[in-house]
Amino acid sequence: MNNRILNVLEYHKIIEQLVDKAASSLGIEKIRKLKPSTDLDQVMKWQNETDEAYHVIRLKGNVPLGGIFDIKPHVKRAVIGGILSTHECLDVASTIYGGKQLKLFIDKLEDIELPIIQELADEIVPLNELEREIKSCIDDHGHMMDGASDKLRGLRSRIRTNENKVRDRLDNLTKTKAKMLSDAIITIRNDRYVIPVKQEYRSAIGGIVHDQSASAQTLFMEPQSVVELNNQLQEARVEEKREIERILKDLSQRIAADEEFLLQNVEALEEIDFIFARAKLSHQMKASRPTMNDRGVIKMKQARHPLILSDEVVANDVELGEAFTAIVITGPNTGGKTVTLKMVGLCTLMAQSGLQVPALDGCELAVFSDVFADIGDEQSIEQSLSTFSSHMTNIVDILNNFNEKSLLLFDELGAGTDPQEGAALAMSILDRVLSKKARVIATTHYPELKAYGYNRDGVVNASVEFDIQTLKPTYRLLIGVPGRSNAFEISKRLGLHESIIEDAKSHIGTDSKSVENMIASLEDSRRKAETDYEDANDILEGAEQLKRDLEKQWQQFEKDRETLYKKAEEKAEKAVTKAREEAEIIVAELRNMQTEAELKEHEWIEAKKLLNDARPNLTKKQDKKQEPTIDDDKAKTLKPGDEVRLLTLDQKGTIIEQTGKNEFQVQIGIMKMKAKRKDILFIRREEPKMERPLATVRGSGYLVKPELDLRGERFEDAVQQLEKYIDDALLAGYNKVSIIHGKGTGALRKGVKDFARKHSKITSARDGNMGEGGLGVTMLELK
Incomplete structure (x- = not known):
């Protein structure tokens, strides 16, 4: 991709938006080098990376990428023996800490599949010892701490002692010699403590003059009594500086020793920041991942231009590369033709750069070897080229370099010259492109090209819609419908006399009238088809929603029925088991009784067999259950709230109300229906529950909360x-x-x-x- 094409399609603006999403200078540096790739495998790898990061952003909202710096120059300077500053050492420690935090964050994302990002995170080495050494010597503001070494602690103690001594002596002078001073303050000149002395008292104070005021009336003097103390202070400061340099040298050597791991960490962090910057931009654009192919196929639903605000952009469907390989777009100026060209071209470049595109899920884009564009008035004043010459120069260059793997975008093809010659050139250029099976989208004003798509295989007409009522474009792309001339309709609405319009129509040739009538018919058919489609879609959505609701209700009904059956089986099982056990106990007691009515052994065996046979054969799951025992008095009179079974549907329901002498309204799930009394089987009625007293005597049920x-x-x-x-x-x-x-x-x-x-x-x-x-x-x- 050459830079001229990237500039024409405003690819650099996407890069600037991407730079804003980077968290570190590492990511920014990598973003500024980003260019579209023509390798399908590379593009798919980039898309996989972006998609993984997008899932993390969508689920977690943010990623800890703070505190990461480009420490590669620091490490390289330390390796060659350079001594790093405190801030450079602190950048190294901060980057080590930032890498550890990011690695920990990614390791905790066990519920998200992140094979690529996890592999990068595994490359981050937590250099805890080096980080600890740096932070034990340098505070967060880049200041060397007293505890960096015992010697430094002692030197700073000496410095503070000497400073206090100097200040005490100078404070005494400012009090006793106040009339000789311009101001009773202590200040610093040439790193030595001085006091402001009036010019006339110079000899009275005595000492060294370090500076004077602009008027020369005040001298900044170091009194003789503090010269030795200032000397001692300066010596301590020189030793302090030397000790700090020694500590920094040691730290720099430690950093140089971990060069391999530090550079490995930086490379991993750089790549991760780059990947998440792409994901953040996708999240901001509400973009989706495109499926990439090398067949020249473009399919985008509700695609939006990435650089137009979301509340202003008009989404359009674009298809190219399967049923047809060329699109010829006609329509009024400022109608959106050029925006459509740039949108297709820019989305293609974004996709080939690993970026997601602003379109609905399921979009598909191709990896092209080149994207060529001739868009806008690019005439060169220096070369004294006309608009036509400038465009033709670009087109010649394109025709000399394109192939079947190229995407060509022509804006106002053949414009700027005689209409008949321009139209002929435009058709010839399109024929040349089609012969090499490249993908092309072209816009034009020429009426001759409106019929071009009907005479060529692989070409389809398209237009941008214009609203005659408002006299404004809608910016909607209509594939399959060529643009029609709206000059007469617009003139009529603006007040041009009817007779002039009719006279103008008489000058139009038969062919032009036929084309316009054909276009008008196509537009009417399209509008009717769109209306029918929307109505059918509404009905379909309603039917699908109703189906989902009914399925949900039915599943819940089946679940409730199964639960009730299971509870009934368990209750019946317990009752039968208990009755059988009691009966066996009674039988055993009777056998042990020696009475005159003693039974024979075979009679006992027969009685026990009859008892076993009386046990119902229950299963854990049945299609139909035996109805509970029905109270005859309750069954005769049904009341609202009674649970019943509707025999005609074999479904349970609830009585809502009596609607006639022998007719009731029954609710089954979400359905309400009327049924005759003979078709309703009473099941049970909820009896009013007695409220349990708050407390009774303990031992016989006295319950009081503690x-x-x-x-x-x-x-x-x-x-x-x-x-x-x-x-x-x-x-x-x-x-x-x-x-x-x-x-x-x-x-x-x-x-x-x-x-x-x-x-x-x-x-x-x-x-x-x-x-x-x-x-x-x-x-x-x-x-």
């Missing part, structure tokens, strides 16, 4: 409840209860403690432990 919640109660009401609760708890036999009062203002807590002290049956009261509720609970011991 805790009382008083939160939100007024103090007087709370005391009454507490008094009654203690009586109930004593009757229930509790020896310890919890009173929940919350923390709040502490009034309830104090009231509970006061009540406990006065009550004769409460032996102690304490605050709850951490596991019991803390200060919000009081634990009472009862006797």
